[in-house]
Amino acid sequence: MEKMERKKLLFVSLMMFSMFFGAGNLIFPPLLGQLAGTNMLVGILGFLISAVGLPILAIAVVAKTGGLHILASYVHPKFAIIFTMLIYLSIGPLLGIPRAASLAFEMGISPFLSATVAKSNIPLFIYTLVYFGIAYWLCKSPTKLVDRFGKVLTPTLLVLILSIFVFSLFKPIGILGGPTGDYRNAPLLKGFLEGYMTMDAIAALNFGIVISMTLKEMGVKTEKGLISSTIKAGSIAGLLLSIIYGILAYLGAVSQTVFGPTENGAKILTNVVFHLFGQKGSVLLGIIFSLACLTTSVGLLTSCSQYFTKLMPKISYRAWITILSISSMIFANIGLTQILKFSVPLLTAIYPMAIVLMILGFLNDFFKGSSYVYLFAMICTSFVSILQSLGEFGIRVKVLNYLPFYSKGLGWTIPAISGVILGIIYSSLSKKEFGKNQMKFYIRKEDKA
Template sequence: MRFNKETFVAGFALFSMFFGAGNLMLPPLLGYKAGDMWSLVTIGFVISAVIIPLLGIVAHAKLQGTMLDFAKKVSPQFSFVYCLLVYVISITLPSPRTASVTHEMAIQPFFDVSSWLTSTVYFALVLIFVLNRSKILGLLGKFLSPVIFIVILSIICISFFSTQASIAPSDFQTPIISGLLEGYQTFDAIGAVVVGGVIIISLNLKGKQDFQSNKKLIIKSGIVAGIGLLIIYSGMIYNGALFNTDFDATISRTELLSGISFKTLGSIGKVFLSILVGLACFTTAVGIVTGTADFMKGIFDNSQKAYLITAIIGCVLGVLMGQFDVHYIITVAVPALMVIYPITIILILLNVVPEKFTKPKVFRSVVVVTIIFSIPDFLASIGLKNSVAPILEHLPFGKYSLAWLLPAILIFLIMNSYLLLQKKQD
């Protein structure tokens, strides 16, 4: 498998759209709490934040349509509602979170300005990039992403070679599951179905219409992005574990990230971290707003006006929601993730599996069962844990917020067996 310059540009562009606020803040604290079990936590985190998103890109390469194609085998109506939910969640939670993190970590430590000013300037710049979407792949892949990658890699390498402290025991009883669920907060699986579409449209705008060539390019760029995420995530989780005796147990995500950068790069670490945070958050916001605007443009008969209006609304929402602090946005995101993430994971997996195993009846059955069995997890996340506790206790993996997993696998096997039997009888 050959990787040329175009593959790396597209791969780094994908990496930058994936790698945002949560991707930067979540791994160090996860490693900090994981302690000596950091490697097990990394496995769980990589499953939900690298492997599943990479499969999402493979699914896009296979379909090469819009996000509506991900759920079209369930029904056109379901597909539309699902896509609408994903885009609404994306522009109201992870996109504004990028502005909130940028203010807290890159602006506030140096300048006495309000979060209103930060968010307004930030999303004005996002809007400029989104309105010049034909240049997005080149700008992100050639310039911004390599800077992000090099700065993070510097922090990881310096920590690795300079830290001698012993690693404390883990706080987690089920480290792999804890890592898996924390990976939800990166929004990377949702990001895969959103930004994968951005890559496809960007290739089409550049005149690349050959299906097989585009398929190979998209898959290879997904592999490049996946390797980048794997290196950064595992390195930052390990960093958090290395420093888990150096900080107070109540330390926040942003404080830990700042502390690690200071210990590795000294006083200049703050400056590097500010640049890193700003770039990482910005590229993700650009990807999310562009993806949402592309979706609405497609809904309204390829209307450029719909694209412009959606981009403006996405940026205005970013300014408004960006006034909340990072911890609050992460907390608010949990119920939404408990609903949309299982469905997204299942849709990604079903679109990757060979078509002979994913007939429309199989698609519908698996998705419906996933929705039904993810309801208890959703109810638990909104404060009704005591009410649904008896149900979750009797469901396999229920206590790990994965009650939907085994039923989805079983119905997939049952439906395929049933259709095979039916075919033999005919």
């Protein structure tokens, strides 16, 4: 098994950090801190379990199985094609990438525009044209992402965020206030649910292909070497994410008694930065949001383009990044409100399935790789998640309200566990041996060849 140099491993970890750390990751923790108050530590612990633990688990599973498509094929080959395509489209050009570009504009450019200019669509168009032009240039050479992200962009982003924290120590903002809402009685669960809503686990499934390719370029060729290096780099990236999330939650917590209740994390950060640096703070905040959004967009564009290149090899990788960059720019200019009407229900449907799939991949040896376990668990999970997504369109099934944790958005958990149990029982009773996934492992060998 190859061993990577510590320096190279660190740079890969920084690249992974930057791909995960987008605008949503900037604004969730400060709001958590403000609402949790004195219960911040318990709340952030729950947040870290889902916002850091699940993505690292996803990275490990993707490395272990050889990719999202192969993992999904354990359920059924046709399911693998449809599900994987939906994952890449939803977290990519249909929502994740346009949302990142729009938020970068709102936080980095919009504050400097006059009221008259802000009403025009031209500034957003010009910004997204430049934004996706830079993203396209970075995506052209995915093997250079370690150098560009790990050595330049990520360290810059980390220094800027740490500078805010350091200044807050010399110029105290306020004190911790009392917890509000669900953070009073169930801060751990509430924090978990907030981290769950970042949906970084789906992003991790997407980024697996980029990470694997990067490690291979660095000389890691064996399966054991790829798995080991991926998990090590993911753990370091997870540690960095945990530190930054803790800092952002702290800034939100100490702002409560000074600025009072604030509607979102972006506004909290704005108040904190202006308090510490004055009007010049808007420049700092704009740079932070722009860097965070850009690196995430590049990671998503790269992973989506590489997937679709494998799916349709007649269209080149550069053609795909061109197609996805242009389509993402168009969606960013159409408006997120319209995109969310379609994309959020789609994510509501597929995100629980993605979580169950990665957990099953991690526990594959426990149930001896039985295809029935994958199939039954996915049927039970998808039944609930799809019906729940229909609720976004006003089509509600009242019987689902009786499911445990349904009101918290976790109604799929008990059905998923039930599906696993049914799959294990059915597999043990069946005389046919479908449990070894021979066809799937054959796909893995073909993929390596």
